[in-house]
Amino acid sequence: MKFLGIAGHSGMGKTTLLERLVPELSSRGLVLSLIKHSHKDVDIDRPGKDSYRLREAGCKEVLLLGNDRWALMHELRGAPEPELDELLDRMQHCDLVLVEGFKNGNFPKLEVWRPALGKPPLWPHWPGIAAIASDGPLPVAGTTRLELADTAAIADFVVAHAARR
Secondary structure, three states: OEEEEEEOOOOOOHHHHHHHHHHHHHHOOOOEEEEEOOOOOOOOOOOOOHHHHHHHOOOOEEEEEOOOOEEEEEOOOOOOOOOHHHHHHHOOOOOEEEEEOOOOOOOOEEEEEOHHHOOOOOOOOOOOEEEEEEOOOOOOOOOEEEEOOOHHHHHHHHHHHOEEO
16 A cells, blocks of 8 residues: 655645546556545534434444445544554555645655645645645745646656555
8 A cells, every 4th residue: 555645735726636636546547545634623424313322422433334335433532633654554455545634744745735825835844745736836946846737747746656555
């Protein structure tokens, strides 16, 4: 299994890029998974549902199985967030895990940066950023720039730079 991060400030277009990148990589025969880290509270369950009620009653994990998918919900209950390695250990085998978030982790990342949004790039201050996918010029030289609209070139980069577990 290999993995590579997609990093950038909120609103830069990371998910939009991933929506293009996943089909491109899949068309190359790769089996993909994704880990998305959010700084918001997330809940895929709804109040009143059995799984929600039992989770609220104190279950540490609830696995919900439906006709088309299953989801495992794990309650942290005040425990620290798990490290990326722990989450990767829980993933079923695949060729490539794309990781959105975990900006501080020291593993290979592609930054998505759009200068029109007025925020500075994360590079060079965040670890692991090996290139920047952008729709404009970079403010300083020193890293690889990929055209944000060139999905095939970005896919080539991902395949070449993903870290092996």
